[in-house]
Amino acid sequence: MTQPLVASGLWRRLAIENPDGSGDTSTQVFWLQAGSYYADIRIPADRPAVAEGEIELSNDLLRALARQQGFAGETVAAGELCLWQRWLDFQPPALVPDEGRLEFNGRMLVEYGVHAPYIEHWWYEEDASGHYAAFRLQGECSGMLLIAGGYFMRAIGRAQALPQGMALEYLIEQAAGNRQQLANLLDCEISFGRCDGAPRSWRITHSTLPWLEGDKLFAAGAPDWQGREQLVEPLAETGERLWLRCESTDSGISVFDREAYDA
Template sequence: MNPASSSFRSDLAGVWRRLQVLPDDEAGSTVSAQRPTVVRLQAGPWFAQWMQEPAERGVPAVPLCDLAPMQLAALTEQQACWGVCHLDAHPEGEVAHWLPRVDFQPPSLQSDAGWLLFDQPERCIEIDTHSDRSQVWVREPGTAWQADEVWCLQGLDADGHDDGRVLLGAGPWRVYLRPRRGRWPRGLQPGLTLHDLLLHQPDDALSWLDHELSLGRCEGTRCDIVLSSLPASRGGQRHTTIAWHDDGQRAWVRWGDDEGWWRPLPASPP
């Protein structure tokens, strides 16, 4: 179930929350309630990351079609991506590259990469490779998973083909991804944000915002959604079960109202 067990790093695994960014708020000048919520789940080679400003966290947990234009505009500022983490060892230390496979935002100009420095077992300082900015991360207690606690599945359509959905499990934690169906415009200039796009094409707001990347914690078959790029999912619950086929090459998955076959996702990009 975990194709990357041989290279699994338990020191990197976990639900990590960003405490602060240096030097911007090194003096504590930024009030905690006004800081964005930044969470990264790292499990083997896979990761998922969210960043939401207070305005985005305040959007009501209702369907997109019931939100006002200003609330939809607030959602365009959030970040949410899922992908693979690649590590490079250097004489000076270790650099992590977080490479999104599916992103809520359009393609960026620069990759997300940083030098990693552990000053405590549950605390990591990430030094950005493109600037002098440093981020301080702390790990949620009890989330330093081992390889046998982690798996990743991709959803299949009626014909047995990959349909873009992903379900990542790490201990009792789950990451569920259902990407938007619409494609970015052809010839899109790298570095534009979703907010930039919707200023020019506001009629596409609902289709571009209909992108779910959710983080949940399971107790038995109930998964409580604690963070999501889709407001209607935030704070909700999903009944979820996974039954592996005897061959270990597929699993029957129930996630909320959806049921069907899923298969293990290779750790390396296709």
């Protein structure tokens, strides 16, 4: 059975088959879908741990950070095809669109690349078709805040765009020794975590900025997001962030047909 619309909730990647015949089952990959909007984070299994408060990053850690991937934006479905419009990307912008042909089988999804011959295998970890919201960052940087079921993702892009078609690992090698340039290259946050806890602190479990792991998503605790048109996120030193709602179950908009998916 083929279901062209992607269910809101958490998808976890099981494996990828690359164009060169290699594969990967160890990278931690989470894709959160909230209505028409999505965020995706990909953390290599061999990324070194970062000690709390660590400032000086080793060359090994810099190379590992450069291999991370993640993106966020809007999904556009047409028949069996799905286009992931990347409003922000941890890696430099790609030369071709991110588009795949989707085949569903129960909770399993197989994604076949359209512009590159990869195959990804996904598992539908948690259904959030009746409980999600998507917010977009107001301001100069691109940003998405997604809440779907028991999970969240926050994605905030760089202030300075990277050159299209380049590899982040190469750019970081070229910036060796330039602390400010390295900071600018890595200044893209994609953070993932669970919406639970007592009190409901919403702590980050995975992030492209690993020193954020273990922190609360919002310093003041879990946001009161249901029914809200906007969220104000207080920041410790630089004022606040304003998030404006794009879509939610409260707005009566949903791209997911549960009856068709279960057929």
